[in-house]
Structures are given as structure tokens and as C-alpha cells.
Amino acid sequence: xxxxxxxxxxxxxxxxxLSHSRLGLIGMSIISLWVIVALLGPIIAPYSPTAYHPQDRxxxxxxxxxxxxxRYGRDTFSRVIIGSRSVLLLASSATLIAxxxxxxxxxxxxxxxxxxxxxxxxxxxxxxxxxxxxxxxxILGIFGPSTFxxxxxxxxxxxxxxxxxxxxAVLEVKExxxxxxxxxxxxSNLYIMFVELLPNIWGPLGVEASVRFGYxxxxxxxxxxxxxxxxxxxxxxxxxxxxxxxxxxxxxxxSIFPALAIASLVVAVNFLADAIRKYEAGEL
Amino acid sequence: MTKFLSxxxxxxxxxxxxxxxxxxxxxxxxxxxxxxxxxxxxxTEESLEALRAQLGLDQSPLVRYRxxxxxxxxxxxxxxxxxxxxxxxxxxxxxxxxxxxxxxAATIFLVPLSLFLGVIAGLKEGSWWDHIISTSSLIALSLPxxxxxxxxxxxxxIWLKVVPAMSSIEPGANLFSVFPKLILPIVTVSxxxxxxxxxxxRASVIDASHSDYARTAVLKGLPQLKVVWHILRNALMPTxxxxxxxxxxxxxxxxxxxxxxxxxxxxxxxxxxxxxxxxPLIQASVLLTSAVYLLLNLASDVIYTFLDPRIRY
Numbered sequence: 001x002x003x004x005x006x007x008x009x010x011x012x013x014x015x016x017x018l019s020h021s022r023l024g025l026i027g028m029s030i031i032s033l034w035v036i037v038a039l040l041g042p043i044i045a046p047y048s049p050t051a052y053h054p055q056d057r058x059x060x061x062x063x064x065x066x067x068x069x070x071r072y073g074r075d076t077f078s079r080v081i082i083g084s085r086s087v088l089l090l091a092s093s094a095t096l097i098a099x100x101x102x103x104x105x106x107x108x109x110x111x112x113x114x115x116x117x118x119x120x121x122x123x124x125x126x127x128x129x130x131x132x133x134x135x136x137x138x139i140l141g142i143f144g145p146s147t148f149x150x151x152x153x154x155x156x157x158x159x160x161x162x163x164x165x166x167x168x169a170v171l172e173v174k175e176x177x178x179x180x181x182x183x184x185x186x187x188s189n190l191y192i193m194f195v196e197l198l199p200n201i202w203g204p205l206g207v208e209a210s211v212r213f214g215y216x217x218x219x220x221x222x223x224x225x226x227x228x229x230x231x232x233x234x235x236x237x238x239x240x241x242x243x244x245x246x247x248x249x250x251x252x253x254x255s256i257f258p259a260l261a262i263a264s265l266v267v268a269v270n271f272l273a274d275a276i277r278k279y280e281a282g283e284l
Numbered sequence: 285m286t287k288f289l290s291x292x293x294x295x296x297x298x299x300x301x302x303x304x305x306x307x308x309x310x311x312x313x314x315x316x317x318x319x320x321x322x323x324x325x326x327x328t329e330e331s332l333e334a335l336r337a338q339l340g341l342d343q344s345p346l347v348r349y350r351x352x353x354x355x356x357x358x359x360x361x362x363x364x365x366x367x368x369x370x371x372x373x374x375x376x377x378x379x380x381x382x383x384x385x386x387x388x389a390a391t392i393f394l395v396p397l398s399l400f401l402g403v404i405a406g407l408k409e410g411s412w413w414d415h416i417i418s419t420s421s422l423i424a425l426s427l428p429x430x431x432x433x434x435x436x437x438x439x440x441x442i443w444l445k446v447v448p449a450m451s452s453i454e455p456g457a458n459l460f461s462v463f464p465k466l467i468l469p470i471v472t473v474s475x476x477x478x479x480x481x482x483x484x485x486r487a488s489v490i491d492a493s494h495s496d497y498a499r500t501a502v503l504k505g506l507p508q509l510k511v512v513w514h515i516l517r518n519a520l521m522p523t524x525x526x527x528x529x530x531x532x533x534x535x536x537x538x539x540x541x542x543x544x545x546x547x548x549x550x551x552x553x554x555x556x557x558x559x560x561x562x563x564p565l566i567q568a569s570v571l572l573t574s575a576v577y578l579l580l581n582l583a584s585d586v587i588y589t590f591l592d593p594r595i596r597y
Contacts, residue, residue, distance in 0.1 A: 023419065126302050129578055130570075133536035134554065138307075138570055141558030142314045218428050222540055225430045226555060241430060245544075248434070249442050249449070256438065259431050270426035 017284055024275025024284075030268035038084040045078035049235045058251050068253035070243065076254060079235035080261050086236045087265065090150055090229075091216040097155025098162050098216075099209050103201075105159065106166025107193045111174060121167070124160035132157045132215075133222060140228040150229045154219050158212045165208040169201035176200075207280050210273040217266050237262045292585060296578050303574050304356075308349050311563050318563060322365060352567065362564035366557070372568045375553065378455060380572070383542070383549035385459045386469055387534050394474040394481065395527060401478075402485025402523075403516065409490050418486065424479030429540040433472040437544075441468065451545040466547075473541045477530055484526045485519070492519040528584030532577040 018024040037044065047053075053073030061068045067076035105124070109117040127135075136153045143149055173179065174197070182192050223229035224238020232239060237258045244254035278284045319335040320327065336342050340351060355361060361372035398421075405417040424432070441449035451465045459466065492498060492515040501511045538551035546552075550569065557565035 023422070126299050126306075129299050129303060129581070130574055131532060131536040131577055133539055134570060134573055137539070137555065137558055138310060138566070141561070141566070142310050214426060218426070222428050222430060225428075225540070226543065227559075238430075241434065248437065252438060252442065255434050259434050263427055263431050263435075266426045266428065266431075267423050270422055274422060 014279070017279055018272070018275045021275045021278065021284055023271040027268040027271030027273075027275065030264055031272060034084050034088065034265055034268075037081055038088050041082055041085055045075075045081040047075035047078045049074065049079045049082040050233045058247070060251075061253050067257040068251065070251070070254050071247065076240075076257055079240060080237070080257055083235040083237045083240060083258070084261070084265075086147075086230055086234060087217060087220065087238075087262070090147065090154075090220045091213055093151045094154035094158070094216045094220065095209055095213045097151065098158035098212055099205070101155065101159035102162025103166045103198070103205055105163040107170055107197060109163070110167040110170030111189065111193050111197065117167075121164075124163055127157075127160045132219060136219060136223060137226065137228055140223065145223075145228045145231060147230050147234075150220055150223055154216050157219070158215065162205070162208055162212065165204055166201060169204045170197055173197055173200045203280050207273070207277050210269070210276045214266060214269040214273055217262075217269060221262050221266075288589065289586065292582055296582055299578060300571075300575055304353060304571055305349070307567055307570050307574075308345075308352065311567055312345055314561060314563065318365065356568070356571070361568040364557075364562055364565045366560040366562040366565070372564050375565070376550070376568060376572060379548060379550045379553045382453075382459070382547065383538055383551060386466065386473065386538065386542075386547070386549060387531070389466065389470045390474040390477075390534060391531065393470055394478045398478045398481035399485055399520070399523070402482040403489055403519075405482070406486040406489025406493070406519070407512065407515075409493075414486075417482065421479035421482040424475045425477075425483070426479075427475065429472055429476065429537050430544050432475050433468070433541060433544045436468055436472055449545075451547040453548065455548070469541050469545045469547055472544070473534060473537045476537060477527075477533060480530060481523065481527055485523050488519040488522050489515060492516075525584050525588045528580060528587055532580045535573050535577055 015028070019028060051074065053069070053075075056065070056069050056073035057071055059065055059069040059073070065075050065077060067080060069075055070079075105120065109120045130138075135157055136150075139153045139156075140146075140149050179192060179196055182196050187196070220229055221238040221241075224236045225242050227239070227242055229238055230236035232243075240258035241255060241262075244251070244258065247254055275284065318339065318341060319332045323331060323335060340348055343351075352362075359373060361376065364370045364372055364375060367375070401417050401421065405414045408414050437449050440447050447467050448465045449468075451469050453459075453462050453465060495518070497518075498511065498515050501514050506514075535551070538549060539555055540551070541547070542549040542552035543555055550573065553565070554569045554573065556562075557569055
């Protein structure tokens with residue numbers, strides 16, 4: 001309990017620090033706004049995101065439809081609101097998978113060293129020698145696009161990159177005296193890795209995770225745009241852009257509003273990630 | 285140096301070999317019957333059998349992998365399934381040329397511009413110029429290409445009508461004569477790297493100007509221009525590596541940009557191949573892009589060792 005309270009107070013401190021940077025503050029505000037929108041979802045969306053209204057096809061933005069309608073008369077405003085759920089869910093679960101996988105691999109290889117380290121990191125290098133988007137496209141093309149597939153693939157693509165960061169952080173901490181002490185006490189390797197080492201590499205891991213979260217949005221939106229992500233009729237932002245592409249010149253609202261939504265979220269995440277990096281480097 | 289180079293080359297060949305196994309295995313577990321796909325669902329069992337035998341599909345995976353690699357090493361990449369009878373090698377060559385043009389043009393556009401912006405921001409650290417350049421390059425590097433491309437298309441093609449919106453061109457067209465069609469894709473594919481490199485340059489210029497040698501240069505009364513020259517010479521060294529290492533990013537970017545602007549390049553070819561489950565085309569195009577990516581990484585390491593005399597292998 002005591003511990004938990006201290007943690008909470010620490011978090012508040014960090015958030016306060018981050019909001020001293022103008023970009024950090026803008027980033028956090030926009031992200032919170034989207035999280036609230038995603039949580040409220042159907043409560044604030046005026047229409048069902050998937051209901052067809054054939055009489056209202058391709059309507060320009062108006063009071064009735066603030067972001068206009070698409071070729072089935074679906075309300076773009078509602079689709080953008082509900083779509084925020086898909087992008088946030090996708091990107092955060094993918095980042096979580098990458099973080100768990102990557103930090104475990106980094107901890108094990110960094111701590112054990114030797115042949116395990118050599119072989120596993122070599123393999124990670126090979127995985128990273130494919131461009132991320134291409135690798136994701138290949139896997140999703142083969143196993144068929146799905147929400148689950150997108151999450152897994154993005155998690156897998158970014159795990160080696162997080163593993164690398166975790167490993168080099170471990171190599172640094174490993175030499176410290178308290179690790180030596182734990183070894184002398186006869187603690188098991190698992191205990192040392194997850195109880196002694198892990199809490200001491202949160203800093204670099206946090207920075208990397210925040211950057212990866214931005215990339216995960218970037219990648220999942222791009223896959224959605226290619227039609228290899230979430231499938232219709234689910235309103236995914238990338239998918240909305242794909243559907244709007246053929247009508248760009250005479251129904252531009254169909255593209256503009258989802259594009260602005262994606263842009264605001266990725267830019268906000270990168271603003272925040274930049275502030276976190278500066279904080280970790282002691283520049284804030 | 286030769287030892288370092290040969291070690292890196294061997295490493296690259298091994299990586300490429302493992303990559304080829306991964307690609308082959310992935311396409312191997314792809315659901316769907318190739319023979320059925322070619323002949324359609326009304327084909328008789330005998331004709332399917334005959335085609336499978338002709339394509340070598342009745343052989344074991346190991347034999348097929350050997351045959352495939354043997355073909356790749358001899359420049360025979362098979363024929364495309366979705367574009368009947370077209371040889372994959374000629375397709376890759378034609379589309380690769382188009383993509384190469386786009387990538388080279390983008391590099392020519394982005395390198396000087398990002399260096400210029402990064403140097404200005406770095407030398408004027410904390411000024412308004414710095415804030416504007418840093419923030420806009422952070423925005424540029426965050427935006428997915430299909431978003432920035434859509435904005436550019438809306439503004440310059442649909443609203444202002446100064447450039448064409450679509451970049452579809454005839455096969456074998458002279459790329460210089462259709463250059464206006466290429467402007468939007470070139471700018472779009474450059475944006476992410478432009479932002480990234482500009483920020484890297486800024487950071488290394490700031491590092492260099494806080495260094496001891498820069499302070500010494502100022503204190504011993506060197507003219508300002510000379511001090512700046514000292515700083516730049518040292519700051520630009522890591523930048524070359526950053527640029528070479530991230531050119532590989534252009535490959536992923538090209539997939540999106542070529543799809544958005546309907547430009548017939550390698551990136552869109554990979555996309556179409558995956559969509560149509562055209563296995564020979566997928567195998568060859570993914571292997572080729574990985575090879576290019578690895579070569580770029582190797583090049584960046586070599587350039588780095590040439591530039592930094594402290595690193596000797």
C-alpha cells in the first residue's frame with residue numbers, strides 16, 4: 001500500500017514535469033482527448049457507425065453530419081469517433097506485446113551472455129533486416145488480415161528493437177554491486193533478472209516504448225490503409241482513408257477528417273515521446 | 285579494412301540465406317492451391333494433377349526450395365501467376381527502375397534540405413528558427429506517408445491544380461518527360477526522412493558546438509565562420525551514417541506512396557503480389573527488397589569507417 005502510494009505520487013511528479021514542456025503538454029492533452037472520446041464512444045456518436053442511410057449518400061459536412069457522409073450514407077463523424085477505439089486498442093496491445101517479449105529477450109540475453117546471447121541476437125538482427133512494413137504485409141497477406149493478426153504482427157516486428165534497448169541497458173546495470181550481492185546471496189537467475197534488473201531499466205524501456213507506440217499507430221494505420229488491417233465494416237481510421245480514396249476529388253471530407261484524426265494522434269504521441277526522452281536525458 | 289569488409293559481406297550472405305528460408309517457408313504455408321488458382325474452380329482433377337507436376341508442386345518442399353534458390357542464383361525467378369506468362373525477372377527490372385528513380389530523386393531532394401534545416405536549427409539553438417524547424421520536423425517524421433500524401437494531393441493537385449494527382453505512367457515511359465507526375469510522390473516519400481535527418485543534424489551540431497574544441501576555437505579568437513566550419517565538419521560525420529542507414533526506410537515508404545499515387549514501382553508490385561497471392565512474385569520481390577535493405581546497411585557501415593579515422597578494423 002505504502003509502495004503503491006509512493007508510485008502514484010511519483011507518476012504525478014513525472015506528469016507535472018512533462019507538462020512543463022510545451023510540446024509534452026500539447027501531446028498529453030490531445031492523447032487524453034482521444035482516450036476520452038474512445039471511452040465514451042457510442043454515447044457521443046450521433047449515429048451508428050455502420051448504419052446505411054441510402055438517402056443521405058455523399059452529403060457534404062453540415063449541422064446534421066458535421067464530417068459529411070460516405071457512399072452508403074454512413075456518418076463520417078460517428079465513424080471517426082468509434083474508429084478511435086480500434087486505433088488505440090491496436091496500438092497499445094501491440095506495444096504491450098512488443099514490450100513484454102522484447103524486454104524478456106533483452107533481459108535473458110543480456111544477463112546470460114555467451115552463446116545464448118550470440119545466437120538470439122543474431123536472429124533478432126535477421127528479423128530486423130526486413131523493412132517493418134514489408135514484413136507485416138507479408139505475414140498478414142499470408143495468414144489473412146484480421147485485428148488479432150495486426151496486433152501480433154506489430155508486436156513481433158517491434159520486439160527485437162525493444163530487446164536491443166533492454167539488452168544494452170542490462171549490460172550496463174549488470175556490473176553494479178547490488179547484482180553482485182544478489183548473486184552472492186544465492187538468488188536464482190530469474191529473481192535477479194525480473195526483480196533486481198528489470199526495475200532498473202524502466203527508464204530506457206519507457207522511452208523506447210513511447211516511441212514504439214507512435215510507430216505502432218503509424219504502422220497499424222498504414223496497414224489499414226492497404227486493406228491488410230482491420231476489416232470492414234469496422235470503422236478503422238486507416239480503412240476509412242482507403243475507402244475514401246476513390247472519392248478524393250468530389251467528396252474530400254471523407255478523407256480529410258480521418259486524416260486529421262490520425263495526424264493529430266500520431267503527432268501528439270511523438271510530441272509526448274520527445275518530452276519523455278528529454279525528461280530521461282535530464283533536459284526537462 | 286578488407287578483413288572487416290569480407291566479414292560483413294559473409295554476414296550479409298548468411299542473413300540473406302536465412303531470409304530466403306523464412307520467405308519460402310511463409311509462402312509455403314500460404315493457404316490455397318496454386319494449380320486451382322491458375323485453372324479456376326471448374327478444372328478437372330486430371331488437369332490439376334498435370335499442372336501441379338508441370339510446376340513441380342508434387343515435389344517435396346526441400347527440392348522446391350533448392351530449385352527456387354538455384355533459379356534465383358541464375359537469374360531465373362519464374363513466371364508470375366497473376367500476370368499470365370510474364371517473367372518475374374523482367375517485371376522486377378521494369379518496376380525496380382521506376383522505384384529507383386523515385387528513391388534517388390527523393391534522396392537528392394531531402395539530403396541537402398534536411399542538412400540545411402538541421403544546421404540552421406542547431407547553430408541557432410533556442411531561437412524561433414530552431415523552434416519552428418524542430419517542431420515541424422517532428423511533425424513531418426510522425427505523419428504516415430498516406431496522410432501527408434493525401435494532404436499534399438488535396439492542396440496541390442485538387443485545390444490549386446498545379447500538379448497532377450495521379451502518377452500512373454505508361455510502361456517504359458521516359459521518367460524525365462513525365463516528371464510533373466512524380467513531384468508529389470517524391471516530396472511525400474521524402475517527408476519522414478527529411479524530418480528525421482534534420483533533427484539528427486541539429487542534435488549533432490549542438491553536440492559539436494558544446495565541445496571543448498569549439499570552445500577553444502572561440503576563445504583563441506578564430507573568426508566566427510571558421511568556428512562554424514570546425515563544428516560542421518565534425519557534426520556532419522555521424523549524419524552520413526544516419527542518412528545511409530535510414531534510406532532503407534524509403535523501401536517501406538515506397539509501398540504506401542506508390543499505392544496512394546498509383547505509381548507503377550516495386551513497392552506497389554509487392555503489394556499487388558501479396559493481394560493476389562502471386563507466390564513467385566512475392567518470393568522474388570520480398571527477397572530483392574531485403575537484399576537492397578541489407579546492402580544499404582552495409583554501405584552505411586563502410587562509409588562510417590571511411591569517415592571516422594578512429595575506427596579501424
